[in-house]
Amino acid sequence: MSDRNPRNRAPQRRPDPVRRLAYQVIRQVNGDDGYANLALNKALRDQRLGGRDAAFATELVHGTLRWQGTYDAFLARSVSRPLADLDPELLDLLRLGTHQLLRMRVDSYAAVSEMVTLTRSAVGQSRSGLVNAVLRKISQRSLDQWITAVxxxxxxxxxxxxxxxxxxxxxxxxxxxxxxxxxxxxxxxxxxxxNEPPRVTLVARPGLAEVDELVAAGATRTRWSQYGAVLQGGGDPGRIAAVATGRAGVQDEGSQLVATALATAPLDGNDTKWLDLCAGPGGKSALLAALVNERDGKLTAVEPLKHRAELVRSNLRAVPGEHQVLVGDGTKPTWPAGWYDRVLADVPCSGLGALRRRPEARWRRTPADIKELRPLQESLLESAITSVRPGGVVAYVTCSPHPHETHEVVDAVLASRGDAVLEDARELFPGVPSLGAGPDVQLWPHVHGTDAMYLALIRRT
Missing domain, CATH: 1.10.8 (Helicase, Ruva Protein; domain 3)
Known part of the structure; x- marks a missing residue:
């Protein structure tokens, strides 16, 4: 069959493959509750995109998701019906086009034309007129002018x-x-x-790799962590031999700092049995396992979900020693009370401290989530304190600065028992400024360049 219709019009253009990939990833995130980083990385691998195309796709996906709430406010003024009445597929196309018009250096004519073409392919010819009209209206104002207007x-x-x-x-x-x-x-x-794209931060696992090896591969040393390096210019960290073999990994500097703080807290007596109570996906487990190896010790990592436990095992694959991964509920210990010397309780939380790297999380979480997570957080901290021996230490950690998930949890648990005390953790972050009033520690993206990690150090008495 001919590509031309009886009036001999030119065949319709095919959509730009990079924009099409970005739209498909955004639909996986908004339509199927996918995770942007996982869905995008898989799509880039499947389509074998790299270099400028990969960077363009990444900005399209992460930028559109990050600024979604702002764009919705503009679109609500530009569409003649409530946004809730639009098909989700059409709304995501409008968001994707708005991002190109207002926050990317894309010619407005090209942006609108490409999005109309993508609309025809993705949701049909009948919707392309609306996309054309709305995006042309969006293009008539700059970002600042839209903010002032709305x-x-x-x-x-x-x-x-x-x-x-x-x-x-x-x-x-x-x-x-x-x-x-x-x-x-x-x-x-x-x-x-x-709202700034996060840097790719690496960790050299002690005894397995040196930071100098990462620097030789094109990274630069982190400011605070003695094990960290930042991969300059982004790119695939898997191209670095130490990362590909598991001797190093991708890990935010804040995560490195809280794990190192637990490992360096003063401790009298035995120091060979460590527990990671909420281990998945295993980045902190791998760093702790490498550190406890230096003391001829062993790490036990606990994770309730089977597939996440496999991720922990994968992270531990290069770390020598008889470290153990258990699939189980950390609130129901299968080990004796007081068995461990050090315990990390990196509890499930809202993730509000990692909005830089999880652009969809800000729209997915609700205040109800904070309330629902609270009993689990308290139960895990109770279990962690019970699991550590007298004189041992517990690190309560969240990737959230929300008070309901941080010091309020610690205060509530310690008030209910008389066998644990809160210690000043700030001295465990040498050289790191602006850690808060203490005794707990709060890291911040705008101050430290890390995720907003929280740590409270608790000693069993």
Whole structure:
């Protein structure tokens, strides 16, 4: 059959493959509750995209998801019906086009034309007219002009203004403001840091690799972690031999710092039995296992989900020793009370401290999630304290700065028992500034360049 119709019009253009890939990943995230980093990495591998095409696809996906709330506010002014009445597939196409028009150096004519072509391919010819009209309307204003037109004035409603200007849900902004207890300038700096693409940070696992090996492969040393290096210019960390063989891994500097703090906390007596109570996917487990090897010890890693336990085993594959991975519920220990010398309780949390690397999380989480996670967090901390011997230490860790997930959990658990005390953890972060009033520690993206990791150090008495 001919590609031309009876009137001999030119055959329809095919959509740009990079934009099509980005749209398909966004649909996996928004339509199927996928994770942006996993879905994108798989798509790039499957399509064998690299270099500039991979970078373009990454910005399309992460940028569109990161700024989704802001774009929805603009689109609500540009579409003649409520956004809730639009098909999700069509709304994601509009978001993807808006991102190119307002935050990427894409010619407006090209951006609209490419999105109309993609619309025809993805959802049909009948929707292309709406996409064309709406995106042309979006292109008539700059990002700042749209913010001025849509957002409330900051003097009248600062959280409402920031929700649109910085693309965070209002409840998250309120929680961050509560945790910072500081001026609005610091709050804005944190929101800006959340909107910056994260660096690829590597960890050289002690006894297996040296940071110098990562530096020789093109990385630079991290500011605070003695085991860390930043991969310059992004790229695939798997091309580095130490990472490919498991002697090094990808791990945020904040995660390295809290694991190292647990390992270096003063301890009298035996120091050979360590426990990672909530181990998946296993990055901290691998660092702790390498560190306990230096003391001829053994790590036990516990993870309730079978597939995540396999990820822990994969992370531990290069670390020598008889380290053990258990599939089980950390709130129901199968080991004797007081069995371990050091325990890490890196509890499930909202993940609000890692919004830089999980752009979809800010729209997926709700205040109800914070409330629902609280009993589990308290139960895991109770179990961790019971599992450590007298004189031993527990690190309670979350990748969230939300007070309901951090010090309020610690305060509630310690108030219910008389056999544990909170110790000052700040001295375990040598050279790292601005750790908070203590005795616990809060890291911040806008201050430390890390995820917003929280650590409380608890000693069993």
């Amino acid at each position: 957002a409330p004035h900051p003097d009248e409603d600062l959280p409402g203004y920031l929700a649109i200007a910085k693309s965070h849900p209002r409840w998250v902004i309120d929680a961050f403001a509560n945790a910072l207890a500081s001026d609005s300038n610091e709050l804005e700096a944190l929101l800006d840091a959340d």
